[in-house]
Amino acid sequence: MTLTLPPTKKRLADVGCYMVGISSLPGFETISKLSSNETALGPSPQAIQAAQAAMETAHRYPELGTDALPEALAARFDIDPKRMTFGPGSDEVLLRLISLYSGPGDEVVHSKNAYMQFPIYAMRAGSIPVAADDDDFRHSVDKILAAVTERTKIVIIANPDNPSGTYLPGDEVRRLHGALAEGVLLIIDGAYHEFAAAEAYEDPSTLVHEADNVVMTRSFSKLYSLAGLRLGWCYGPPDVIDLMERVGPSFPVNSAASAAGIAAVEDRAHCERVLAHNGKWIALLTKALTGCGLKVYPSQTNFVLVQFPSASLAEQADENLKAHGIVGRKFALDDFADKLRFTVGLDHEMEAMIEVLDQFMARRSHDSAAQ
Ligand SMILES: *Cc1c(COP(=O)(O)O)cnc(C)c1O
Numbered sequence: 001m002t003l004t005l006p007p008t009k010k011r012l013a014d015v016g017c018y019m020v021g022i023s024s025l026p027g028f029e030t031i032s033k034l035s036s037n038e039t040a041l042g043p044s045p046q047a048i049q050a051a052q053a054a055m056e057t058a059h060r061y062p063e064l065g066t067d068a069l070p071e072a073l074a075a076r077f078d079i080d081p082k083r084m085t086f087g088p089g090s091d092e093v094l095l096r097l098i099s100l101y102s103g104p105g106d107e108v109v110h111s112k113n114a115y116m117q118f119p120i121y122a123m124r125a126g127s128i129p130v131a132a133d134d135d136d137f138r139h140s141v142d143k144i145l146a147a148v149t150e151r152t153k154i155v156i157i158a159n160p161d162n163p164s165g166t167y168l169p170g171d172e173v174r175r176l177h178g179a180l181a182e183g184v185l186l187i188i189d190g191a192y193h194e195f196a197a198a199e200a201y202e203d204p205s206t207l208v209h210e211a212d213n214v215v216m217t218r219s220f221s222k223l224y225s226l227a228g229l230r231l232g233w234c235y236g237p238p239d240v241i242d243l244m245e246r247v248g249p250s251f252p253v254n255s256a257a258s259a260a261g262i263a264a265v266e267d268r269a270h271c272e273r274v275l276a277h278n279g280k281w282i283a284l285l286t287k288a289l290t291g292c293g294l295k296v297y298p299s300q301t302n303f304v305l306v307q308f309p310s311a312s313l314a315e316q317a318d319e320n321l322k323a324h325g326i327v328g329r330k331f332a333l334d335d336f337a338d339k340l341r342f343t344v345g346l347d348h349e350m351e352a353m354i355e356v357l358d359q360f361m362a363r364r365s366h367d368s369a370a371q
Pocket of ligand 1: 037088089090091092115158161162189191218219220221227230231232
């Protein structure tokens with residue numbers, strides 16, 4: 001081989017393929033795709049219209065310096081339009097942030113079962129990902145802090161977290177931030193921020209306002225249902241935002257995404273519909289699957305992580321669901337061997353999934369009783 005990776009990036013050669021949710025099954029014309037945390041209800045009709053209208057001027061580069069998108073977000077969330085910057089998905093924003101604020105020899109601390117892109121992005125930066133233990137799939141502030149050394153440049157958490165769906169209360173996030181040196185950047189990935197309904201959850205923009213070393217990222221892919229258009233942003237200290245912009249792609253956001261994003265945020269009724277549908281099914285799924293004898297992790301997101309009595313049962317259940325055209329997500333990591341993650345889908349998809357799992361678990365207890 002003639003091309004080799006630089007020494008600091010060697011570990012990237014061993015990265016497994018990021019597992020994209022299966023979107024088709026042989027023998028099925030349509031499937032229930034419960035694998036990628038997308039919104040089953042689809043985008044706001046107004047966002048669709050706005051994206052279509054933006055196509056009229058698609059021969060032009062997206063206008064630079066227009067403040068329509070930051071201003072729409074600032075007005076909606078009562079925050080400062082000067083403290084945000086955008087990218088094609090919050091993933092790109094996370095990668096850019098991690099690449100900027102860490103480099104060779106630096107450590108990036110994350111929880112071991114958190115969002116699986118974090119360690120990859122650290123390696124892209126040439127820095128060293130450090131996986132802290134968690135408390136049964138929930139971030140542990142103590143264990144994260146125990147993993148911090150003087151080489152730590154970044155601590156990153158997703159809150160609420162994916163794939164677990166669990167969250168860290170505001171006082172715990174503040175305890176984590178309070179124990180970090182000022183030179184350590186705390187990144188709070190808020191891809192599921194809008195779904196967090198727990199009393200003790202705190203909007204991270206408050207902490208961003210109070211500190212010089214906190215950045216939150218947000219996504220248009222989940223609540224706003226625009227995953228295919230790729231739009232994400234971050235909110236942080238003005239100097240971080242300024243640098244992010246200067247070193248970012250020339251045109252980070254395409255005109256259709258930008259127009260659709262504004263319309264999506266402004267369509268409060270659509271957001272409320274998605275949230276109501278989601279809240280209903282998170283509660284129903286948790287109750288029904290617990291009733292089948294499964295462990296359901298408490299979720300503040302649009303999905304549930306479900307633990308089966310064994311890895312082989314998780315595997316069989318996955319196969320069983322697929323035989324009915326229902327696709328959840330199985331992660332190829334030891335800690336997830338007995339678990340499946342399911343995104344909230346349409347009513348009929350949820351009903352069918354519960355039915356299949358209920359029958360699967362009932363057969364199993366019948367079989368084990370017969371033995
Ligand atoms: C979906 C997701 C993202 C990425 O979102 P995009 O804006 O689509 O790039 C980031 N972090 C977590 C935890 C996610 O689940």
